[in-house]
Amino acid sequence: MTVWDRPEPSPRPAPLDRERIVAAAVALADEGGLEAVSLRKVAARLGAGPMRLYGYIATKEELFDLMVDEVYAEILPEGRPGDWREALRVLAERTRLAALRHEWLADLLGGRPALGPNALAVSEATLAALDGLADVDTAMRAVETVGAYYIGAIRREIANLRAERATGLSESDWQRARGPHVTGMLATGRFPALAKFVHEGTEVDAGTSFATGLEWILDAVAAKLARPPA
Template sequence: MTVWDRPEPPTRPAPLDRARIVAAAIALADEGGLEAVSLRKVAARLDVGPMRLYGYISTKEELFDLMVDEVHAEILPEERPGDWREALRGHGHRARRAALRHEWLADLLGGRPSLGPNAFAVAEGTLAALDGLADLDTVMRAVETVSAYINGAIRREITNLRAERATGLSKLDWQRAHGPHVSRMLATGRFPAVAKAVYDGTEVEAETSFTTGLDWVLDAVAAKLTQPPE
């Protein structure tokens, strides 16, 4: 039985429910990452004994599931998108913004599907936006492809942000610190394609890079959706 199927215990002294537990866990994770979350620390944040939580949540993994589903509520659209492309583009940008607010989310993306009500609502909206545009298998592969791009791009951006904080070096500072080594490597002439990218490529902000990549993925999906069946 999943945590969503299991009823909460009766009300006891010192009001407590899963919503309060999840809110406290998210606050801890926002402050210190997933490693800052434990049932003992959540109980301390709520000023209750740790054993009180076991009536509501059996394991830390269940707590993580509830936290992910709570953040999925932030990814739901406020209104019905106009078409499938707008729906998937909006989903991508909302997911990115949610991950930037809750960086720990990047560590939990891409695993087994979340089974909470908000995650189901997000999946329903995404699949419904593509319903009828192609056969079901094509639609499923399209959603998987877009999700893989979104999750990968989010993880890369969050990883870079964490590296900046851990080293104290901004992206520009890091480039300057490693510039001499890169220059020596490129001067060997063994890496002409890399040299062209380094010297002639254009630097773009993370949001611009995310938007461009997402639009390219959606272009590929559009081509598949309009392709006649074999």
């Protein structure tokens, strides 16, 4: 039985419900990451005894499941996507924006499928846009392929943001600080391909990089969907 199937206990003697518990947990995670979340800390924020929370949530893993589903409400498209490509693009973009608001989400993406009502609504909206365009297995592989891209890209972006805070150096500052080492290594002539990319490549911001890579992945999916079945 999942946490969503289990009924909540009575709110007495003090007002308490899963909605308030999850909101407090999300606030703690936004402030200090997942390591800042425990049933004891959530209870303290709500002014309740820790044991009271166990009537609503059995484990910290269940609490994380509820927190993720709370954020999926932010990811859910506001309207019906125009086509499959827009549906997958919107899913990727809204997931990235949600992760930038709630960085801890990046640590919980990519595991087992989220089964909460909001997560299932997101899946429904996405798969509905692909219904009838290809067989079920092809449609699922399309969603998985796009998901693998944006989850990886989001995790990398969040990791860079965390590194900036930990070191006090922006990406540009970090590159300048390591510039002499990189320049010296490239000058040895041992890394000609890398030297070409470093000297001739154009640096773009994380948002542009994400959007460009996403369009390339969608182009690949479009080519697969357009190919007649073997």
